[in-house]
Amino acid sequence: MKVYDCITYCGEDLLLKVRFETLYNKVDKFVIVEANKYFNGEKKEKLFDISKFDKYKKKIDFYYLEDLPKYNGNNLDYEYFIKNQIKLGLKDLEPEDIILISDADEIPNLKNEKYKKFDSTVFLQNMYYYKFNIHLYEGLKWNNKVAATKSCKFKFFESVQKVRQFRVRNIPWWRFDKKIKRYIENDGGWHFSYLMNAHEISSKLKRFDHEINHLIKDKNYKKQNLIDIKKIEKRILNLTDPYERKGIKLKKVEIDNSYPKYIRDNISLLKDYII
Numbered sequence: 001m002k003v004y005d006c007i008t009y010c011g012e013d014l015l016l017k018v019r020f021e022t023l024y025n026k027v028d029k030f031v032i033v034e035a036n037k038y039f040n041g042e043k044k045e046k047l048f049d050i051s052k053f054d055k056y057k058k059k060i061d062f063y064y065l066e067d068l069p070k071y072n073g074n075n076l077d078y079e080y081f082i083k084n085q086i087k088l089g090l091k092d093l094e095p096e097d098i099i100l101i102s103d104a105d106e107i108p109n110l111k112n113e114k115y116k117k118f119d120s121t122v123f124l125q126n127m128y129y130y131k132f133n134i135h136l137y138e139g140l141k142w143n144n145k146v147a148a149t150k151s152c153k154f155k156f157f158e159s160v161q162k163v164r165q166f167r168v169r170n171i172p173w174w175r176f177d178k179k180i181k182r183y184i185e186n187d188g189g190w191h192f193s194y195l196m197n198a199h200e201i202s203s204k205l206k207r208f209d210h211e212i213n214h215l216i217k218d219k220n221y222k223k224q225n226l227i228d229i230k231k232i233e234k235r236i237l238n239l240t241d242p243y244e245r246k247g248i249k250l251k252k253v254e255i256d257n258s259y260p261k262y263i264r265d266n267i268s269l270l271k272d273y274i275i
Contacts, residue, residue, distance in 0.1 A: 002028040002097045006086045009034045011047040012104040019107050020056040021262035026110040031089030033063045038207045039079040041071025061089045083160045095155035101163045106148040109189035119156055119180040120166050123149040123188025130194055130236050131275050133255055139248035148191045156180055194242055195273055198232040
């Protein structure tokens with residue numbers, strides 16, 4: 001049984017370093033996919049540079065997508081297409097091999113290998129915004145964690161989006177994954193979101209319009225509030241939710257043994273991302 005850790009990449013070098021250091025001895029292959037366009041169809045330059053990660057390249061399979069279909073005006077469709085190209089790195093797998101599907105800022109905790117005994121696993125992860133130690137501690141389901149990384153044995157793999165849609169709650173009878181033996185890993189890792197400055201956050205939100213639509217339920221809410229740089233700076237300073245959702249609370253926490261070892265051992269190096 002081999003383990004494949006799969007992500008799409010868009011310049012998240014810092015988190016990629018944390019990922020490699022945390023998972024290198026736990027997985028057999030890192031499958032990384034980058035496209036020459038953002039999810040909104042906007043062109044982008046190639047950002048991944050394997051020379052930055054020479055230490056880990058033995059386990060890295062990188063795929064750069066240049067021949068993309070024409071953008072149809074739907075960010076979500078384009079995101080699905082790009083993420084589904086992870087399949088390029090899933091050739092010649094054995095039925096029992098495990099595929100981990102994450103966003104680049106979702107790092108699964110694989111210390112507990114119980115997930116290997118199941119057909120699929122949902123990794124519930126602690127949520128952090130802006131800095132490594134600004135923790136979302138109130139306002140979410142599942143003990144204020146997010147169902148982020150998902151895994152699936154290759155024999156059940158159909159597409160990346162099918163895996164990403166694995167659910168924590170009960171599954172309707174018609175869902176294909178109803179009969180899959182599932183596991184919920186409560187100590188499932190870390191979701192480090194928006195580890196960037198206000199300008200970078202604003203740029204990202206402009207390109208992720210579909211994400212805003214999904215998270216903001218108030219139809220009268222003005223999206224301009226979310227991308228305004230001054231307001232983003234204020235939210236970072238006041239430790240408030242990047243989407244200004246009601247009931248979501250953030251707080252500063254200490255870097256303790258619950259964090260990946262690489263972060264614990266490199267606090268000085270990572271000082272710009274810790275308060």
